[in-house]
Amino acid sequence: MPSAHSSPPTRRQLLTRIGTLAGSAALYQAMTSLGHAQGTDFKGPPALGGAKKGTKVLVLGSGLSGMLSAYELRKAGYDVQILEFQSRSGGRNISLRGGDTVTELGGATQKVGFAPGNYINPGPWRIPYHHQGLLHYCREFGIQLEPFIELNHNSWLHSTGAFGGKAVRYREFASDFTGFTAELIAKAIDQHKLDDLVSEDERDHLRTAMKSWGGLGKDYTYKKGNISSLRRGFARPQGGGIDGAPIPSDLFARDDVMKSGLWNWMAFHERLDMQTTMFQPVGGMDQIGKGFTRQVKDLITFNCKVIALHQDQKGVTVTYNDMANGGAVRQAQADYCVCTIPLSVLSQLDVQVSDAMKAAILAVPYASSVKMGMEFKRRFWEEDDQIYGGISFTDQQISQISYPSHGIFSKGPAVLLGGYMFGPAAYDFAGMPPKERLERALAQGTAIHPQYRKEFSNGVSFAWSRVPWTLGCCSMWTEEARKTHYKTLCSVDNRVVLAGEHASYIGCWQEGAILSALDAVTRLHKRALGAA
Amino acid sequence: MRHILLLSALMLSSALMPVVAYADSASSVEGKVQTLPDGAAVYKHVCQGCHMPDGKGAEGAGARFPALAGNPKLQSAEYPAYVVLNGFGGMPWFGVALNDQQVANVVNYVRTHFGNHYTDTLKPEDVAAMRPHLTVEDE
Numbered sequence: 063m064p065s066a067h068s069s070p071p072t073r074r075q076l077l078t079r080i081g082t083l084a085g086s087a088a089l090y091q092a093m094t095s096l097g098h099a100q101g102t103d104f105k106g107p108p109a110l111g112g113a114k115k116g117t118k119v120l121v122l123g124s125g126l127s128g129m130l131s132a133y134e135l136r137k138a139g140y141d142v143q144i145l146e147f148q149s150r151s152g153g154r155n156i157s158l159r160g161g162d163t164v165t166e167l168g169g170a171t172q173k174v175g176f177a178p179g180n181y182i183n184p185g186p187w188r189i190p191y192h193h194q195g196l197l198h199y200c201r202e203f204g205i206q207l208e209p210f211i212e213l214n215h216n217s218w219l220h221s222t223g224a225f226g227g228k229a230v231r232y233r234e235f236a237s238d239f240t241g242f243t244a245e246l247i248a249k250a251i252d253q254h255k256l257d258d259l260v261s262e263d264e265r266d267h268l269r270t271a272m273k274s275w276g277g278l279g280k281d282y283t284y285k286k287g288n289i290s291s292l293r294r295g296f297a298r299p300q301g302g303g304i305d306g307a308p309i310p311s312d313l314f315a316r317d318d319v320m321k322s323g324l325w326n327w328m329a330f331h332e333r334l335d336m337q338t339t340m341f342q343p344v345g346g347m348d349q350i351g352k353g354f355t356r357q358v359k360d361l362i363t364f365n366c367k368v369i370a371l372h373q374d375q376k377g378v379t380v381t382y383n384d385m386a387n388g389g390a391v392r393q394a395q396a397d398y399c400v401c402t403i404p405l406s407v408l409s410q411l412d413v414q415v416s417d418a419m420k421a422a423i424l425a426v427p428y429a430s431s432v433k434m435g436m437e438f439k440r441r442f443w444e445e446d447d448q449i450y451g452g453i454s455f456t457d458q459q460i461s462q463i464s465y466p467s468h469g470i471f472s473k474g475p476a477v478l479l480g481g482y483m484f485g486p487a488a489y490d491f492a493g494m495p496p497k498e499r500l501e502r503a504l505a506q507g508t509a510i511h512p513q514y515r516k517e518f519s520n521g522v523s524f525a526w527s528r529v530p531w532t533l534g535c536c537s538m539w540t541e542e543a544r545k546t547h548y549k550t551l552c553s554v555d556n557r558v559v560l561a562g563e564h565a566s567y568i569g570c571w572q573e574g575a576i577l578s579a580l581d582a583v584t585r586l587h588k589r590a591l592g593a594a
Numbered sequence: 595m596r597h598i599l600l601l602s603a604l605m606l607s608s609a610l611m612p613v614v615a616y617a618d619s620a621s622s623v624e625g626k627v628q629t630l631p632d633g634a635a636v637y638k639h640v641c642q643g644c645h646m647p648d649g650k651g652a653e654g655a656g657a658r659f660p661a662l663a664g665n666p667k668l669q670s671a672e673y674p675a676y677v678v679l680n681g682f683g684g685m686p687w688f689g690v691a692l693n694d695q696q697v698a699n700v701v702n703y704v705r706t707h708f709g710n711h712y713t714d715t716l717k718p719e720d721v722a723a724m725r726p727h728l729t730v731e732d733e
Contacts (some may be wrong), residue, residue, distance in 0.1 A: 130618070147656075167646075403655075410656065410683070422665045427683070427687065428686070486640070490640070493640075525643065528643050528652075530654035533644075
């Protein structure tokens with residue numbers, strides 16, 4: 063190596079190097095062996111029981127964390143009531159169908175025009191297999207799940223600055239990236255460039271592994287031929303009969319592959335969150351909200367706009383406007399409160415908690431996110447492109463197009479996710495009128511699917527920063543904010559405890575809401591029994 | 595003031611770290627920031643999603659996006675600049691996404707539009723001075 067090794071690498075530098083050199087799969091393996099990257103720590107439903115008779119708990123919010131808190135607390139023997147701002151339960155667990163109306167802050171109203179049976183999930187839309195808390199309650203509440211297709215080798219990868227702006231198939235790109243990388247490592251071994259890093263024995267293993275992993279030939283090169291085409295696809299596919307012989311496809315140029323940046327999207331699917339198998343509820347994500355609602359429906363009062371949460375040594379008092387009755391001011395009293403109101407809203411309410419808790423509530427910004435649900439007259443992605451579920455990625459603002467995992471091969475109109483944005487693109491799209499968002503999504507999607515405009519039927523956009531009841535998508539913790547505020551945020555503040563994805567390390571996922579709620583009610587129960 | 599500066603230093607340095615907990619975000623790559631040549635562009639592409647095109651903000655569930663129109667907190671240009679750099683409550687920080695010129699531009703834009711008529715101007719150097727000093731190691 064020409065550059066001197068000035069000091070031994072830190073753990074993070076080491077991981078970064080492994081990731082850069084060997085790809086994210088190798089990085090993930092390394093992280094696992096170093097004790098990072100695990101699933102969630104759901105250990106089964108809590109066994110509470112034995113609540114003092116007549117003890118009242120007020121739950122604020124009927125999202126998943128609120129409803130689960132209510133469900134478990136009632137089971138434990140508490141007298142539970144839920145106050146909900148909206149006229150529906152489920153919180154960010156939501157699906158949109160034909161006939162639904164979306165009114166956002168600023169006043170823009172969209173009427174969803176999807177055909178019967180079609181839907182889009184503007185909030186959560188996929189469930190990792192290791193989100194065992196959520197999956198447990200789905201089973202307990204009889205919510206049917208089906209596979210969600212995350213990785214599709216036949217989907218498109220697109221970058222305006224790579225391959226002349228033309229989309230390439232995931233399988234073509236992934237084969238070539240892996241093949242060329244493996245070839246380089248094999249070459250480096252043969253040319254003794256890794257001798258100072260890797261023992262002789264390990265070099266042999268590594269060289270053999272590169273051949274197998276990268277699809278290299280006998281000479282340890284990655285080249286056009288049957289081996290590479292059996293990964294990336296043939297120019298003329300394998301056929302039957304007398305003319306069935308396939309013709310191998312050309313490889314991309316190695317420097318085009320390396321400079322394209324498209325390897326980001328290979329790494330994306332390697333994240334623990336995105337690994338197969340993933341799930342979705344049959345019939346729309348809101349089937350989970352509905353399943354939870356069936357358990358606690360009798361406890362929910364809708365249209366309650368909470369304005370204050372006060373507490374003293376005797377109990378909690380929540381003041382709210384009864385929006386179903388002209389905003390009449392009402393109060394609800396209880397011994398304890400589980401508050402699941404998003405911090406973006408809670409931070410602006412009159413909340414009587416410790417100064418440290420107030421600071422924690424103020425310390426967490428909310429991400430902005432926009433999703434586009436677009437209905438097309440037919441499944442051209444299946445019929446023309448053989449794309450069945452999965453995601454195509456682009457460096458344009460829309461970021462991705464995700465094809466429905468359900469209803470595959472069916473005729474008639476279908477809805478795809480025509481954009482899913484965070485960060486700058488989400489800020490930009492949120493600031494546009496809905497019509498302009500659709501026009502942008504159509505224009506950008508056309509770079510991947512030329513059929514887009516011809517087949518388009520109707521669409522809806524959902525800008526989370528313009529949702530009146532969250533003022534944002536989900537919590538955005540920094541490591542520093544966590545160090546200072548996280549434990550306080552999760553602690554029982556006299557008679558009040560917070561729950562929701564914001565009180566978890568699985569922020570922005572439903573599992574975070576589930577695990578947070580279970581932890582909150584377990585500790586609140588202890589507190590109520592006088593043990594804490 | 596000292597502890598406020600220290601706090602902002604912590605927030606900014608953490609914001610510079612590549613990993614922000616977005617979890618189910620579209621990607622770890624957030625897409626490109628469009629060119630934002632002036633204050634109007636910054637406002638349009640970054641701010642109006644929440645503060646609305648007319649700068650009047652919006653009312654939600656017992657909470658709101660504050661109006662910039664007629665907001666007395668804009669009297670000193672440093673305050674909006676601080677909030678843009680560091681965020682506030684549910685509002686994310688933009689100290690990483692926007693450079694000094696862009697922060698100055700949008701602060702000046704907001705203070706001279708939506709019925710605001712402040713005459714003093716925030717300069718990029720003023721914004722730079724509000725940023726915490728980062729050591730080479732931090733960067």
